[in-house]
Amino acid sequence: MTEPHWLNADERRAWLALLSINTLLPAALDTQLQAAGKLSLFDYNVLAMLSEAEGRFLPMSELAARTSASLSRLSHVVTKLQRRGWVEREAHPGDARVTVAHLTEAGMDTIVSLAPGHVDAVRALMLDAMSDDDVADLARIGEKIVARLDDDHWILRER
């Protein structure tokens, strides 16, 4: 054990890189999505998670988990997406506390039309910079960090 209170060279590099990616990557993806369809990366992700869910609906809590968002943030955003006709709120048959968010046809059309451009942007902005091994390493390390931040995060469920 050396000093517990400061970062060594690699730790500092890793931390600063992550911090920078954290600011620049969402900003760049937001710009692309804003130009393509006047929505944010978070909006896109909400629609994407619903589109991949069975029946294209999810309880708000589950949708919040899959977008790593607070229920409050999600609630505001779903209200907005609802006004745009992309999502509807429905009651849950078995539990009256639960609100189910349901992707509409229009919402599905939107995400289908946006997905190719968005995926291209993700490739152009990060994946194309990396070798196959890098991608595998990042997946492995990234999931370790996610596990540390939230030990039953949904992306860890399938493994």
Add this chain to the structure above:
Amino acid sequence: MTEPHWLNADERRAWLALLSINTLLPAALDTQLQAAGKLSLFDYNVLAMLSEAEGRFLPMSELAARTSASLSRLSHVVTKLQRRGWVEREAHPGDARVTVAHLTEAGMDTIVSLAPGHVDAVRALMLDAMSDDDVADLARIGEKIVARLDDDHWILRER
């Protein structure tokens, strides 16, 4: 070349992990800093970058670069930090367009008192989840992504 328009398993894992880290890590660090000193991670970073600069001052543009922020965002935040007595704005002697942000003594005291807790949080939330090799890999891969997002980003300058 296979399909350019979709992600394979590792790519998807890497992307989703990064997206989740991106939401959860700043939120957790914000919570810690909010509790310790009523400031955000971004506020902290502005103070930290100034504290590490020679003379503890930097032109707004340079400070914006080192915090990966827009000049507009930085301007608003510096105004806030100024009201709290942590930063001052000064004229640049050689170029009248430039505003120099200068860390005050009180600002320095603040960052000195907050740094240990913040570094502990960074360790607890991400570094402790990783082996030394992981840290080195993340530093290497992270810098590749940063280079792709901004090929003359300041964190790449020293190398």
Add this chain to the structure above:
DNA sequence: CTATTTTAGTTGAAGCTTCAAGTAAAGATC
């Protein structure tokens, strides 16, 4: 040297996120 363009920064408004408080149903406790 005058006009144009670029650089550096600020500002106010609009939109987004967080925070605290509140509602209501479900589950647990006694």
Add this chain to the structure above:
DNA sequence: GATCTTTACTTGAAGCTTCAACTAAAATAG
């Protein structure tokens, strides 16, 4: 089976970020 606690949300206000518009100085072009 009444009370207490927890779960699942929603809401409004406050604060933060982005966006577009603006000012002013420096650099460039003609």
